[in-house]
Amino acid sequence: xxxxFDVIIAGGGYIGMTLACALRDADESIAVAVIDPRxxxxxxxxxxxxxxxxxxxxMYVHLGVWPEMEPAAQAxxxxxxxxxxxxxxxxxxxxxxxGAIRDGEPFAHMVPNGIMxxxxxxxxxxxxxxxxxxxxxxxxxxxxGEVKAQLSxxxxxxxxxLVAADGVKSRLRALAGIRTVDWDYGQSGIVTTVRHxxxxxxxxxxxxxxxxxxxxxPLADDAEGxxxxxxxxxxRTKTAEKIISFDDFTFRLELERRFGHHLGDLExxxxxxAYPLGxxxxxxxxxxxxxxxxxxxxxxxxxxxxxxxxxxxxxxxLAQVLVEARRLGLDIGAxxxxxxxxxxxxxxxxxxxxxxxxxxxxxxxxFTPLRALRDLGLGIVDxxxxxKQRFIGEAAGSGGGLPRLLxxxxx
Amino acid sequence: xxxxxxxxxxxxxxxxxxxxxxxxxEWWSTTGKFRPLHKFNPTRIAYVKSQLCQHFxxxxxSSSALDGLTILDIGCGGGLLSExxxxxxxxxxGADASATNIEVARLHAASSGLTIDxxxxxxxxxxxxxxxxxxxxxxxxxxxxxxxxxxxxxxARMVRPGGLLLVATLNRTPKSFALAIVGAEYILRWLPVxxxxxxxxxxxxxxxxxxxAGGLNVLDQTGVSFNPLLDRWSLNPRDLDVNYxxxxxxxx
Numbered sequence: 001x002x003x004x005f006d007v008i009i010a011g012g013g014y015i016g017m018t019l020a021c022a023l024r025d026a027d028e029s030i031a032v033a034v035i036d037p038r039x040x041x042x043x044x045x046x047x048x049x050x051x052x053x054x055x056x057x058x059m060y061v062h063l064g065v066w067p068e069m070e071p072a073a074q075a076x077x078x079x080x081x082x083x084x085x086x087x088x089x090x091x092x093x094x095x096x097x098x099g100a101i102r103d104g105e106p107f108a109h110m111v112p113n114g115i116m117x118x119x120x121x122x123x124x125x126x127x128x129x130x131x132x133x134x135x136x137x138x139x140x141x142x143x144x145g146e147v148k149a150q151l152s153x154x155x156x157x158x159x160x161x162l163v164a165a166d167g168v169k170s171r172l173r174a175l176a177g178i179r180t181v182d183w184d185y186g187q188s189g190i191v192t193t194v195r196h197x198x199x200x201x202x203x204x205x206x207x208x209x210x211x212x213x214x215x216x217x218p219l220a221d222d223a224e225g226x227x228x229x230x231x232x233x234x235x236r237t238k239t240a241e242k243i244i245s246f247d248d249f250t251f252r253l254e255l256e257r258r259f260g261h262h263l264g265d266l267e268x269x270x271x272x273x274a275y276p277l278g279x280x281x282x283x284x285x286x287x288x289x290x291x292x293x294x295x296x297x298x299x300x301x302x303x304x305x306x307x308x309x310x311x312x313x314x315x316x317x318l319a320q321v322l323v324e325a326r327r328l329g330l331d332i333g334a335x336x337x338x339x340x341x342x343x344x345x346x347x348x349x350x351x352x353x354x355x356x357x358x359x360x361x362x363x364x365x366x367f368t369p370l371r372a373l374r375d376l377g378l379g380i381v382d383x384x385x386x387x388k389q390r391f392i393g394e395a396a397g398s399g400g401g402l403p404r405l406l407x408x409x410x411x
Numbered sequence: 412x413x414x415x416x417x418x419x420x421x422x423x424x425x426x427x428x429x430x431x432x433x434x435x436x437e438w439w440s441t442t443g444k445f446r447p448l449h450k451f452n453p454t455r456i457a458y459v460k461s462q463l464c465q466h467f468x469x470x471x472x473s474s475s476a477l478d479g480l481t482i483l484d485i486g487c488g489g490g491l492l493s494e495x496x497x498x499x500x501x502x503x504x505g506a507d508a509s510a511t512n513i514e515v516a517r518l519h520a521a522s523s524g525l526t527i528d529x530x531x532x533x534x535x536x537x538x539x540x541x542x543x544x545x546x547x548x549x550x551x552x553x554x555x556x557x558x559x560x561x562x563x564x565x566x567a568r569m570v571r572p573g574g575l576l577l578v579a580t581l582n583r584t585p586k587s588f589a590l591a592i593v594g595a596e597y598i599l600r601w602l603p604v605x606x607x608x609x610x611x612x613x614x615x616x617x618x619x620x621x622x623x624a625g626g627l628n629v630l631d632q633t634g635v636s637f638n639p640l641l642d643r644w645s646l647n648p649r650d651l652d653v654n655y656x657x658x659x660x661x662x663x
Contacts, residue, residue, distance in 0.1 A: 027474055144432070145522030326474045328456045329495030331523065336441035336449050 003157045005031040005130065006332065007322070008149060010137045010172050011165030012036030013043065014050075014113070015294030015311045017120035019163060021063045022319035024127035026411040027326060032129045033159070036166075037136040037152065043117040047270045048191050049219055049230040050116065051076065051108045051204075056312040058408030068119035074220040075106040077202035084207055106202070110217050110230060137162075137172060140290075147289045147333070161333040163318070164292050168280055168299035176290050183279040187212050188240035190233040192272040193219065194255070195226045197264025207258070211235045214258050228269060233258065240274040281350060285342040289333035293318055298349040310349055316403035317344045323411045344401070427514075434511070435519045438489030447601040448491055454635060454644040455550065455579060455656070456495050462631065462658055463546060466575055477501035483544040483569060485534050486552035490516035490527065497525045504528040504544070506537060534565045543571035550579040550656075553618070554611050560621045567625030573663040576627055579635075579656040583612035587653040590637075615651050627659035 007023060009016040012034050020032050052060070052073070060066040125131055136152040140162055147162045164172035173180070200218040207214045212234025219228040233255075235243060243254055248268065256266055280299040285292050294311030318341045325337040404411050441449045461471055469476040478500035484493045487505030489512060497503045497520070507513050510531040520527045530537070534549075547569050549562075556562045563578070570576050581587050588609050595601040619629050634650040637643070 029474055143522075144435075144519070145524060325453075326498075327472060327476075328453055328460065329474070329477075329498035330453065330456070331494070331498075334439075334441060339441075 003155070005033045005157065005159040007032045007161045007163060008137075008147075008157060008159040009034045009163045009165055010036070010149075011163075011167065011294075011296070012038070012040065012117075012121070012131070013165065013167065013294075014116050014120060014308070015296075015315055016163070016165035017117060017124050018059075018063070018312060019165060019293060019315045019319060020124045020129040021065065021120060021127055022059075022315060022405055022411070023322065024124070024129055025063050026319065026323040028128065030322075030326065033132055033157070034124065034129055035132040035135060035137065035151070035157075037134055039134045040121055040131065043121075044114040046113040046117070047193060047273070049110050049112045049193075049217065050308045051217065052111050052116075053108050053309040053312075054105055055402060055406040056309055057109060059312065059316055059405040062405060062408050062410065063123065065119045065123045068122070069111050069116055072115045072220055073109040073111045074218045075202050076108045076110060076204045076218060077106055079107075079204040079206070081206045082208065084209065108204075110204075110219055112219070137175075139175060140172070142287070142289045145331075159333075160289065160331065161322070161338075162290050164290070164296045165294050166296055168278075168295040170292065170296035172290075173282060173292055173296050176287050178287070178292070179283050181279075181281045181283065185277045185279070186237055187234050187277045188237045188274040189277055190231070190235065190240050190244055190272060190274050192231050192233075192268060193228055193270035194231060194259070195222070195228050195267045195269045197227070197266075198262075199227050200229055200263060209234075209258060211239065216259065222269075226269075227263070229263070231255075231259075234277065237274075237276060244272045244274050285346055286335065286338035288335045288338075291318060291338050291341060297345075300349075313348065313403065313406065314341075314345050316405040317341055319405065320403045320411050344403075348401075431511070431514045431518050435489060435515045435522075438491070438515055439519055445489070445491070447595070450642075451635070451644050451654075452491055452495075454646065456492065458633065458635075458646055458656060459492075459496070459548070459577060460499065462577070463575070466630075466660070467545070474498075475500040480545045482546045482548065483537065485547065485549045485566065486555075487516060487529070488512050490519055490529070492548065492550060493527050493529075494520060494523055494525055497527050498523075501546075502528075504530065504537075506530050506532050506534065508533050534562065534569070538565040538568045543569050543574070545571060545574045547574070547576045549576070551581075553578060553580050553613055554607060559613060559617065560624065563618070563621035564625045567622065567627050567659075567661070570627065570661045572661050574661055575630075576622070576625075576659045576661075577656060578618060578622070578659075579654070580618065581607065581612045581654055582652055583609065583614050584652045587612055590653050615655060615657065618657055622657065622659040627661055629657060629659050631658040632656065 007030060009020055009032065016034050020034050023030050023032050057066060060069065121131065137149050138152045139150040141148045146158045146160060149157045149162060151157065164170050166172055202218050204218060205216040214234065215232040217230045219230050221227055243251065246254065251272065252266060252268060259266060278299060282292050282297045285297050293314040295307065297314060298310060300307055300310065321337065321341040322332045325332050330337055437443055438445055460476060463469065463480065464471040464476050467480060476499055477496060480501045482496055482501045482503045484503060484505045487493045487507050490505055493503045493505040493516065505516055505527055513529045513531040517529050547566050549566050553559055553562060566576055581591050591607060592609050596604045596606060615632060622629060632651065633656055634647040634652065635644055635654040635656065636647045636650050638645065
């Protein structure tokens with residue numbers, strides 16, 4: 001196998017794989033490689049699921065990966081938001097987002113991460129992306145005309161551009177000397193899957209509990225036709241650690257106190273994991289021959305379910321900038337080319353970081369006057385159709401300045 | 412880059428290579444002295460590519476659209492235009508009267524992995540050799556030459572039948588004095604003072620006369636204007652008052 005590429009993507013998750021597919025789909029003369037220290041099949045064991053916004057789904061349709069994801073995808077037809085305390089028997093609904101953003105197009109779909117990555121990896125291989133044997137990029141050096149990447153296996157590769165899609169704790173970001181702005185919320189998100197007796201009818205729920213948001217996200221029925229939902233349950237980190245170490249019975253009791261009984265009997269159907277939540281924004285997104293994408297550039301609070309879609313917007317923008325530069329014969333690793341991407345994306349990610357941060361601060365507490373105020377705010381949003389449409393539009397990722405792929409068009 | 416050294420060792424010593432490579436860094440730094448040219452570059456390349464694709468029937472979306480076309484880039488400098496065209500598949504000859512520029516351009520092309528025929532020579536010398544090209548480019552050069560009619564005639568001789576000559580330059584208008592001399596050199600400091608002398612700028616009518624005298628037909632002309640609010644250059648066919656380009660062809 002050749003050791004020279006145009007683009008090497010460090011990180012074989014959905015951000016890295018989507019970028020690889022987007023580049024090759026637009027220009028089959030771009031030599032693209034993906035490298036990840038984890039073996040490909042470890043991604044398949046990721047028990048989490050993600051909300052794919054309508055715009056991101058359009059990109060996946062264009063890239064030809066949606067048909068493989070669709071059977072496992074659950075449309076979110078409705079979303080309700082409540083502000084409640086534990087043990088509230090009645091949860092007043094302040095905000096409902098119903099239905100489609102366009103005819104027949106739900107604003108989001110829940111897709112299991114494992115299935116998403118598998119579909120992307122298969123498509124990437126079909127498109128001629130070199131998926132390299134598992135290895136970490138242990139160091140890299142920017143030289144005139146290229147980057148030399150040193151692998152943990154001792155091998156060395158070269159490319160015109162190195163993209164770090166290696167997650168919120170990005171090792172390459174640190175190697176590049178890019179600093180971040182960090183905020184630890186002291187919260188963790190407990191993630192698990194539950195089975196429930198009654199169907200969810202494609203309804204997503206977000207309950208703002210005093211410890212933080214508790215989200216119930218509808219999943220497609222399992223192979224036996226049992227109804228399932230994915231949970232993101234926020235607690236103080238200490239509490240979260242305690243909760244995931246409970247025995248099954250106690251865990252279920254704690255779960256039911258928050259989940260409620262509207263979907264009938266509950267059963268925990270997957271491993272429980274707790275992920276610490278923080279806000280982390282990279283100060284720079286690009287350096288000569290180097291770019292960050294996805295969580296490597298911005299780890300945000302999952303309160304609005306925007307992390308993945310923000311990352312997919314990075315991917316669509318970066319792919320478009322690189323392909324357009326290549327069509328002009330420009331050096332795709334040149335700083336002025338990469339700065340177009342940074343200018344396009346950095347403010348959006350910063351803004352989303354601030355919005356989710358504010359929402360979380362506003363809602364993760366039990367201070368009565370603030371509760372009254374935020375409920376008034378939610379109530380007003382619910383009564384103003386135009387504002388609500390903008391919220392849905394944002395949640396569905398169809399805000400302004402959309403890259404072509406997110407409009408479902410070729411680059 | 413060992414191959415760079417190998418290619419140049421015979422004629423240039425190591426200290427010289429370091430000096431040239433520092434100059435290459437300067438030519439190619441998008442934040443340094445040549446930043447204005449880097450900003451301007453994508454706009455003029457987009458125009459060159461689109462006109463060439465239309466004329467030679469190529470696919471504009473392809474990243475190898477110029478495959479096999481022979482292009483002469485007169486006044487190529489550090490290779491800011493030659494390299495992208497070579498990357499798009501063209502066989503590029505870059506000519507510059509400055510041997511230093513040519514050495515810098517060679518060094519950079521080698522590190523980019525591109526093969527470009529760089530020559531420290533003049534348009535007249537190539538024309539005298541009888542060599543012809545599919546496309547001859549004289550970009551931002553005629554405002555620096557002493558006899559425009561003669562220079563254009565030499566350029567035109569190198570255009571093969573069915574080929575193109577593209578000239579980019581600055582118009583001689585009060586607006587170009589305000590923008591290109593006072594604005595770019597004295598106020599914005601984009602260019603060193605004295606880079607251009609306004610009286611040598613060329614009116615489109617003078618350029619067109621010279622092209623036609625050289626046996627070419629004018630096919631297209633467009634202005635290139637800068638939007639300071641967007642910090643961006645764009646093509647503007649209605650405003651040839653400052654920067655503009657004229658495309659001419661030789662009939663088969």
